[in-house]
Amino acid sequence: MRPCQHVAEAVLALPAHRVRRVAVDGVDGAGKTHFADALGMELSARGATVIRVSADGFLNPPRTRHRRGRDSPEGFYRDSFDYGRMVRLLLDPLSPGGNGEYIREVYDVRREREVRRLPELAQDDAILVFDGIFTHRDELRRYWDYSVWLEVPFDISIPRAAQRGVGNPDPRSPKNRRYIDGQKLYMAECHPRERATVVIDNADLTNPVLLT
Known part of the structure; x- marks a missing residue:
């Protein structure tokens, strides 16, 4: 069974009376x-x-992402995302007790500008x-009800990320x-490999391997 199928089956086995929330994590270029x-x-x-x-x-x-300097690892880790709005507009509404009315994005990184999206209502x-x-x-x-950590070494992920301009x-x-x-700081503080439900070796995009 392919790892993607394994994850799909595990997620579908979760209780379906509410929105099931799945995260896919990994370094830049992990896939x-x-x-x-x-x-x-x-x-x-x-x-x-x-x-x-x-x-x-x-x-x-950019003024927030780079406020510690354009080359700052700490700035990359701590300032890249607006977690307040992510939680308020997306994650809380889709969590138990939420109203199911969510907004999927507030920023267009390609155009480097804010965007306004109408709220959407999630099915139960x-x-x-x-x-x-x-x-x-x-x-x-x-x-997260279920989460994935994609394991990819930097000597593979960095060239892969550079292909899309990172x-x-x-x-x-x-x-x-x-x-x-910045990723090493994150790993040292949060241990994503241990926190994830499953770990998948994704060094070869065409042949991912389930590790745990």
Whole structure:
């Protein structure tokens, strides 16, 4: 069984009387979007209603993201996302006791500007598939009913991320210090590998391997 199918079956086995919330975490270039898209399609093919959201829709503007300096690892880890609005507009409404009325994004990173989206109403048995870095942070971990950590070494993830414009393809480049050291800070503080429900080796996008 492919890891994506394994995760889909585990998620579908969760109680369906409320929105089930799934996070896909990993370093930049780990393949989070690719895996989350595949998971969403797998769940949809099995009859589920999927709410597909990316953390990038809750990025802070550059003045906030870079307030500690454009090369700051701590700034990358602590200032990249607007967690207040992510929780208030997306995660709380889709959690037990929430009203189910959510907003899927507030920021367009490609255009580097705020966006306004109308609220959407989730079906009671919908599944949120959320991908993004740092999703096992202390303030977010309680929101996930199921979570995935994609294990990929930096010598693979950094060139992969550079193909879509994040950093330099050389993992040793000083331009990557922000991303690598920021991720190391996150791992040291939050231990996402241990917090995740499952760990998947995603070094080979075409052949992911379930580790735990």
